[in-house]
Amino acid sequence: MKQSYLESHPDEKGFFGKYGGSFIPPVLEGPFAEITKAYKELKNSPAFIEELKYVRKHYQGRPTPISFAKNLTEHCGGAKIYLKREDLNHSGAHKLNHCMAEVILAKHLGKKKVIAETGAGQHGVALATAAAYFGLECEIHMGEVDIQKEHPNVVRMKILGANVIPATHGLKTLKEAVDSAFESYVPQADTAIYCIGSVVGPHPFPMMVRDFQSVIGFEAKEQFFEHEDRLPDNIVACVGGGSNAMGIFSAFIDDKEVNLYGVEPMGRGEKLGDHSATLTYGSEGVMHGFNSIMLKDANGEPAPVYSIGSGIDYPSVGPEQAYLKEIGRTKVGLSNDEEAVDAFYKLSQLEGIIPALESAHAVAYAMKLARELPKDKTILVNLSGRGDKDIDFVVENYPIPNAKF
Numbered sequence: 434m435k436q437s438y439l440e441s442h443p444d445e446k447g448f449f450g451k452y453g454g455s456f457i458p459p460v461l462e463g464p465f466a467e468i469t470k471a472y473k474e475l476k477n478s479p480a481f482i483e484e485l486k487y488v489r490k491h492y493q494g495r496p497t498p499i500s501f502a503k504n505l506t507e508h509c510g511g512a513k514i515y516l517k518r519e520d521l522n523h524s525g526a527h528k529l530n531h532c533m534a535e536v537i538l539a540k541h542l543g544k545k546k547v548i549a550e551t552g553a554g555q556h557g558v559a560l561a562t563a564a565a566y567f568g569l570e571c572e573i574h575m576g577e578v579d580i581q582k583e584h585p586n587v588v589r590m591k592i593l594g595a596n597v598i599p600a601t602h603g604l605k606t607l608k609e610a611v612d613s614a615f616e617s618y619v620p621q622a623d624t625a626i627y628c629i630g631s632v633v634g635p636h637p638f639p640m641m642v643r644d645f646q647s648v649i650g651f652e653a654k655e656q657f658f659e660h661e662d663r664l665p666d667n668i669v670a671c672v673g674g675g676s677n678a679m680g681i682f683s684a685f686i687d688d689k690e691v692n693l694y695g696v697e698p699m700g701r702g703e704k705l706g707d708h709s710a711t712l713t714y715g716s717e718g719v720m721h722g723f724n725s726i727m728l729k730d731a732n733g734e735p736a737p738v739y740s741i742g743s744g745i746d747y748p749s750v751g752p753e754q755a756y757l758k759e760i761g762r763t764k765v766g767l768s769n770d771e772e773a774v775d776a777f778y779k780l781s782q783l784e785g786i787i788p789a790l791e792s793a794h795a796v797a798y799a800m801k802l803a804r805e806l807p808k809d810k811t812i813l814v815n816l817s818g819r820g821d822k823d824i825d826f827v828v829e830n831y832p833i834p835n836a837k838f
């Protein structure tokens with residue numbers, strides 16, 4: 434029998450075509466090999482699967498529903514728009530799908546502590562939540578600049594019991610937080626585990642996080658049949674590192690008739706530094722321990738990136754996203770700040786759902802697609818998170834529209 438796409442990707446060394454792999458200093462090879470080995474054993478262990486199912490159902494709030502966005506569909510006047518409601522996960526986004534699983538893995542390995550970096554603080558909050566639930570210590574590294582910018586998430590992490598360590602060198606943002614987390618992890622690898630926040634980083638993380646997130650797609654496939662009695666014609670998800678997109682895509686990769694769109698942020702324009710559209714404008718390069726497509730500056734270093742969605746401004750992208758685009762299985766969509774804010778308000782006022790600004794990029798692209806497609810076509814959007822975290826920023830910078838759409 435022919436192997437499914439998921440069974441046959443990545444290869445043994447963690448490559449999706451030429452992308453992925455593991456480019457790490459020798460001191461990290463041992464600890465990462467231990468994680469790979471543990472994951473391979475655990476992923477088929479009935480006890481592990483049972484425990485994960487239990488927490489997803491009784492703590493996290495899965496399955497999350499699929500909602501038909503009737504009013505938004507009528508507003509756009511074309512294809513039907515459906516939403517996979519990852520905003521309804523405990524803590525407000527899809528990130529808990531892999532954080533809970535990573536912490537269960539840590540527990541099975543007998544570890545006492547989880548260590549990670551965070552950019553905007555979303556991954557830090559999700560990991561701190563999972564660590565609190567399972568009674569593990571949590572150490573989060575965050576750039577000093579981000580600590581100033583993302584104050585509410587820093588407070589949340591501390592309330593949840595995490596130790597937030599500022600990265601004080603260089604530009605004091607995400608890259609420095611990664612360096613700081615790796616540095617702290619090496620001498621603690623016997624008792625701690627490193628937990629990444631997306632389908633990025635060295636092998637096995639892109640594979641492992643994809644597998645943990647794939648629950649989104651497998652649920653959605655069944656649920657969509659309840660609505661339409663067939664597969665969706667199009668699936669749309671925003672892409673930062675690519676975990677919510679891989680989560681929903683993974684169940685449909687072998688279904689060639691389903692179009693898969695990963696939406697990148699065009700920010701304020703095409704100039705380097707004004708967007709974070711890595712797959713669109715980037716080129717091949719190694720960063721944070723894996724080979725992928727990245728946005729580079731004149732010196733070949735990771736370029737500054739920007740998006741109104743603070744969880745999708747990353748200068749690289751998960752290797753599997755790069756691969757699927759290269760083989761033509763996925764397409765890239767683009768939404769800019771303005772379009773995302775418009776979708777943010779439209780979804781709020783037409784459907785009663787305030788989306789995360791990251792997810793609003795996917796909604797905005799789905800709205801464009803819906804207008805171009807006939808009424809008998811369908812679009813399933815992965816609504817990766819809720820927008821409570823974004824409300825103050827949005828209303829301060831973009832007045833609430835008072836016209837009824």
Ligand SMILES: *Cc1c(COP(=O)(O)O)cnc(C)c1O
Nearest residue numbers: 631673674675676677744791818
């Ligand atoms: C972190 C985050 C993202 C971006 O991460 P991916 O790995 O690309 O999914 C998107 N949406 C929300 C709500 C997030 O918190």
